[in-house]
Amino acid sequence: MYTSLTLPCSIIAIGAFDGVHQGHQAVIQQAVQKSKELHVPSVIYTFDPPPRVFFQGVQMITTIAEKLSMLEKLGVDHVVVTRFDLAYANKSAHDFIQTLANLNPMEIIVGEDFRFGQGRKGDLVMLKKYFNVDMMQPVCCSKGNTVSSTRIRQLIAEGDTRLSNLLLGWPIRE
Incomplete structure (x- = not known):
């Protein structure tokens, strides 16, 4: 785990995950x-x-330790964990782009709703001006509903651990 990293080249996936x-x-x-x-x-x-x-103060689904464990199981080489606080939230979209540039990405992979920088001013159009970007389409469950952290939080709150575990793809802690 890194809080910052410089690489000669990389493939990056960005998200709260x-x-x-x-x-x-x-x-x-x-x-x-x-x-x-x-x-x-x-x-x-x-x-x-x-x-x-x-x-928004929503419930966190996974601790950072759980997230790092899952990422390791998925075969990721490096994880950059940025402390998200008020100072970070106030950084400009251009500051974020400069941070990514230090990783020399050959490609960046994000979800369709990806936004970045102060006030979420950075978007896919802006990101594509600087990098090769692959936007992933949402993953849907067998009933056609989008798999999302918001939906999983709702299921957990309702006590539906069976469906939340199914959408997670791994069992949450009870």
Whole structure:
């Protein structure tokens, strides 16, 4: 785990990855697979706490230790964990782009709703001006609903551990 990292090249997946659910796993597996194809390191760039936990006070699905354990099991080479606090939230989108530039990404993989920088001003259009970006489509369950951390939090709150475990793709702590 790193709080900062410099690499000659990499494939990066960026996200809060709270829960490391099936949708997150698809993004992460894409990064790992692409990094192996290109013989470069895979990097997960994530946040502690996740931005929604910081801004909205929602329940965190996984601790940072659990998240790191899951990422290791998925075969990730490096994990950059950025402390998400008020100072970080006030950094500009350009500051974030400069941080990513230190990793020399050959490709960045994100979900379709990815935003970054102060006030979420950075978006995929801006990111694509600087990097090769692969936007992953949402992963849906067998009933066609999108797998999301919000949905999993709701299921956990309702006591539906069977379905929340199914959407996570691994058992949560009871």
